[in-house]
Amino acid sequence: MDSELIRVIDEVRANKKQPPVTGVSHATRLREDFGFTSLDLAELTVRIEERFGVDVFADGLVHTIGEVQEKIARGRRT
Amino acid sequence: MDGRTAAAVTYAELLAQLGAEGVKFFPLCRPASTREALTQIATVVACDADQVLFDADFETQEVESLGFSLAQLNQPAGAARSAPLTMEQLCQRSAGESRARLGLFTSGSTGLPKLVWQTVANLARAVTVSPRHGAAVWALAYRPTHIAGIQVFLQALANGCPLVDVCGLERAEIFAALERHGVTHLSATPSFYRLLLPADRTLPGVRSVTLGGESADARLMEKLAVLFPNARLHNVYASTEAGTLLVADGEVFAIAPGLEGRVEIHDGTMRVHRSLLGEFTAGAPAGEWYDTGDTVEVVSARPLRFRIVARARDWINVGGSKVNPHEVESVLEAHPAVARARVFGRKNSVLGQLLCAEVVARGAVPAEADLREFAGAQLQPFKVPRMFRFVDQIAATRTGKLSRL
Numbered sequence: 001m002d003s004e005l006i007r008v009i010d011e012v013r014a015n016k017k018q019p020p021v022t023g024v025s026h027a028t029r030l031r032e033d034f035g036f037t038s039l040d041l042a043e044l045t046v047r048i049e050e051r052f053g054v055d056v057f058a059d060g061l062v063h064t065i066g067e068v069q070e071k072i073a074r075g076r077r078t
Numbered sequence: 079m080d081g082r083t084a085a086a087v088t089y090a091e092l093l094a095q096l097g098a099e100g101v102k103f104f105p106l107c108r109p110a111s112t113r114e115a116l117t118q119i120a121t122v123v124a125c126d127a128d129q130v131l132f133d134a135d136f137e138t139q140e141v142e143s144l145g146f147s148l149a150q151l152n153q154p155a156g157a158a159r160s161a162p163l164t165m166e167q168l169c170q171r172s173a174g175e176s177r178a179r180l181g182l183f184t185s186g187s188t189g190l191p192k193l194v195w196q197t198v199a200n201l202a203r204a205v206t207v208s209p210r211h212g213a214a215v216w217a218l219a220y221r222p223t224h225i226a227g228i229q230v231f232l233q234a235l236a237n238g239c240p241l242v243d244v245c246g247l248e249r250a251e252i253f254a255a256l257e258r259h260g261v262t263h264l265s266a267t268p269s270f271y272r273l274l275l276p277a278d279r280t281l282p283g284v285r286s287v288t289l290g291g292e293s294a295d296a297r298l299m300e301k302l303a304v305l306f307p308n309a310r311l312h313n314v315y316a317s318t319e320a321g322t323l324l325v326a327d328g329e330v331f332a333i334a335p336g337l338e339g340r341v342e343i344h345d346g347t348m349r350v351h352r353s354l355l356g357e358f359t360a361g362a363p364a365g366e367w368y369d370t371g372d373t374v375e376v377v378s379a380r381p382l383r384f385r386i387v388a389r390a391r392d393w394i395n396v397g398g399s400k401v402n403p404h405e406v407e408s409v410l411e412a413h414p415a416v417a418r419a420r421v422f423g424r425k426n427s428v429l430g431q432l433l434c435a436e437v438v439a440r441g442a443v444p445a446e447a448d449l450r451e452f453a454g455a456q457l458q459p460f461k462v463p464r465m466f467r468f469v470d471q472i473a474a475t476r477t478g479k480l481s482r483l
Contacts, residue, residue, distance in 0.1 A: 015447050015464075038397055042428040043464040057427040 002069055008047045012040055026066030052076065080113070081217070081244040081255030087113060089165060089238055096124045096163055102154040106146060108132035112243045115222035116231055123176045123198055123235075124168055125157035130181035130193065131223040144183070144193065165238060173236040174202035182225055182356075184318040194318050195357040198232070201225070204314075204322040205233045212237040214286075215259060217244050219266035225318045226290050230265050239263075249273050256281055264306075265314070267291040268298055269472075272418065277305045288325075290314035292389070295408060296329055315386060317370065320354050330383050331374075343384060348372045373402075394422070397429035399460045406453065406461055410435060413452050415444035420472045421463055435463035436472055443468050 010020040013034070021034060030036045036044065045057045048068070054075030062068050079086040095101070095117065103122055107129055109115035115131070122129045132141065138148055163171075171178075176198040183191035216234045218241055220227035227245070234241040242259045244252045252274065256264070261281075265288035287302055287309040294313050302311055315331060316322040323341055324331045333341045340351035349367045363369075371390025377383045387402065394401045403421040410419035417440040423431035437449070446466045453462045 015450055017447060017451065037459075038429060039459055039464065042397070042426045042432050045428055046424065046426060046432050046465060055427055 002072070004051060005048070005065070005069060005072070008051055009034065009044065011047060012036070012044050015043075016040070024065055026064065026069070028065045029063055030065070030068070031063070048072065079240060079242045079259065081242050081247055081259075082251050084258070085113075087117070089168075092117065092120055093163060093165060093168065096121060096168070101125065101157050103127060103129065103157060104152045105155050106130050106132070106151050106153065108134060108136065108141075108151045109223065110134055112218070112222050112245065116241075119180070119222065119228065119231060120168070120172075120235065121157065122178045122180065123171050123232075124163055126177040127157055128179045128181070128195075132183070133221065133223050144191070169207065169236050169238060171198070172202065172232045173205050173207050174199045180228065181359075182223070182228075182318050193359045194355075195359070196225070196318075196321060197356075200321050200354075200356060201228055202232050202236070204229060204316075204325070205236050207236050212239060214239045214263045215242065215261050216240065217242045217256060217259075217261040217264045217266075219244050219264065219270050220291075221245060225316060225321065226265065226267075226314075229316070229322060253277075253279070253281070256284065262286065264288070265290060268294045271298065271302055271305075274305060275301055280305055280307050282306075282308050284309045286310055286312070288312045288314050290316060294329065295404060297408070297411075299328060313386075315372075319356055319358075319368070320350050320370075321356070323350065323354065329385055330377050331386065332381060332383050342367075343374055343376060343382070344369070346373055346375075347390075348374050348386075394431050394433060396423070396431050396433055396460045399458075401433060401461050406433070406435070406457065406463065409453050409456050410437065410449065410463075413444070413449060415439055415441060416449070418472055424465070432465065433461070433463045434465040434467070436467050436469050438470065438472060439468055 006021065006024060013020060030041060045055060049055050052072050052075070054072050056062055056068050056071040062071060101121060103118055103125065105128065107118050109118055118129065132151060141148055141151070178198045179195050180201065181193050181195050183193055214237065216230060216239050218227060218230055220230060222228065222231060231241065240259065242255055242261055244255050247255065260283055262284060263286045264284055268289050269292065271289065284306045285308060287306050299311055311328060313326040313329060313331065314322060315324040323337060324334060326332070340354055342349050348370045350370055352363070352366055352368055355368055373387040374384040375387050377385060388404060392403055394403060406421040407419045410416050416437055418438040420436045422434055424434050426432040449466060450462055
């Protein structure tokens with residue numbers, strides 16, 4: 001589990017005055033489990049792009065932490 | 079006159095230049111200085127010529143994507159009509175009698191700027207000539223290659239007034255220039271005026287303050303009333319496409335006499351009859367009416383008076399919901415720790431645009447979460463900026479307006 005990614009997610013949460021996430025796995029869903037709205041996801045994608053240089057939503061939606069990590073890994077390889 | 083150095087060209091010198099044998103000008107002009115720009119424009123006005131004006135800081139790529147090459151710029155051509163003139167004739171030409179045309183680039187909302195041809199007659203629509211106007215001392219706070227700057231120049235030229243260039247100067251230099259030269263008339267963007275605030279002194283010599291180019295808010299107008307205690311405050315609504323259309327005392331606009339029937343409010347936005355538009359070389363609007371896309375709020379129906387809520391180019395589309403950046407900036411600036419805010423959109427693959435804010439803090443830098451909570455209490459969620467950057471200064475575009483891209 002990429003701790004840098006978790007930190008970015010916690011930033012988004014903190015800005016909403018929500019506590020840091022706990023018990024995260026690959027299957028954790030961004031919307032249902034973190035309670036992220038579209039606005040939150042829009043923000044998340046920009047922060048991830050700033051941190052990792054990858055726009056994870058560029059080819060479509062991602063739903064789980066596992067998918068986000070995969071997009072980042074794939075993006076970094078290219 | 080250069081506001082920083084006080085180096086000046088007199089009208090007599092200008093007339094002498096214009097009267098010289100075989101006077102030349104640049105049909106495609108990218109002036110390196112304000113003096114060069116104004117001399118060129120005056121030449122064109124005197125000789126009834128056509129000229130396209132490029133900003134000095136257009137990149138090579140920009141020039142080329144507009145269909146020109148760098149090599150074509152600043153190539154001299156002889157004027158078709160010779161121009162020994164009296165000052166009176168030059169004044170009359172500037173007030174609208176000239177058959178010259180200026181090609182200007184729109185400052186644009188999206189994509190490339192468009193080239194629009196404006197006749198001097200159209201540009202001089204707002205020019206007034208009178209002995210009283212002749213006593214004015216004008217400051218030029220706009221770029222001379224843009225419609226606002228050209229209109230100020232024509233007003234000064236038509237009346238033979240001194241013109242002091244303060245465009246691009248530092249705050250202290252601007253105050254010094256305004257005071258030293260006894261400037262009475264000033265027209266500038268709200269962003270320019272904000273540069274002067276907060277002010278540690280007033281400018282009692284200024285009689286007329288005009289705001290143009292961006293929406294002006296009531297709070298700024300209040301502060302300007304203090305900075306310029308003896309001035310009348312006006313808002314001007316103009317665009318490169320249509321020239322000056324409306325002037326307001328304060329914030330509330332009325333349609334100018336002579337333009338009735340050619341400017342109307344339709345579904346909350348302003349429409350302009352095509353007869354008021356300059357000539358587009360490409361991308362001309364179809365139909366009889368040109369929808370400016372500028373949103374207005376009607377204050378009274380008869381007589382028709384309204385406020386400009388936002389210019390079309392200002393709206394930021396966040397996932398289909400349109401945000402007025404001025405509204406958000408006002409809210410942020412009401413926070414005690416915020417001196418100044420600029421709200422803009424940033425491209426985003428989830429929602430199209432993400433709302434961001436640059437903030438100049440007043441004192442200690444506040445926590446982002448606090449600003450979001452503060453804004454969230456007064457605005458719908460999509461109007462709350464999601465990324466904050468704390469800066470020392472707010473970025474401005476080449477027209478002196480806030481950068482919104």
